[in-house]
Amino acid sequence: MENHQIDYMQIQLQENIPLTEEEIAQMETAQKAVMRIAVITLVAGIFFIGIIAALAVEKETLNNLKYYDYIAFAAIGLLMFSFCYCIAWLVDRYSKYNWKKDKLNGKNRLTSVVIGRDKTEHAEYLTFSGPIKNEKIRIEVKQEDYSRYKIGSKVIVTYLKFSKRALDITDFKYEDQ
DSSP: OGGGOOOTTTOEEEEEEOOOHHHHHHHHHHHHHHHHHHHHHHHHHHHHHHHHHHHHSOHHHHHTOOHHHHHHHHHHHHHHHHHHHHHHHHHHHHHHHHHHHHHHHOEEEEEEEEEEEEEOSSOEEEEEEOSSTTOEEEEEEOHHHHHHOOTTOEEEEEEETTTTEEEEEEEOOGGGO
């Protein structure tokens, strides 16, 4: 049990390290692609919902529809698209807001120990011990990093403070101290 105890004096946090031009360009390119994918997904989803709705209606009922019924169906489809697009836009704005704060404040480098791991439908997270006693820092990591680092691994993680996303994780070597 002694080897699992964390020496809080060894945990170090360097804050506000400037981002490189390469990192900024890479993140901005990734940000643009997210909204494009969201719009394509919304259009395809609403198109398929419309097809399913048309197939569910009886043939007699379909023949008795007037032009204003088709206008109403189109308006409902447009309303569904607008609602979903609004939600996606708000999520995108929040993400861009955090990105702007990260761009201004830079990245953080934490020398710490992995104290927790959890996986959701959308991402994998590692929890690190913070520099203050009982502080926990939960960061989204790449899938290969999640499977590579187990609880108790001593690592150096470079991450974006507000987006809580890891840029780089390396093994801690004692001669680096």
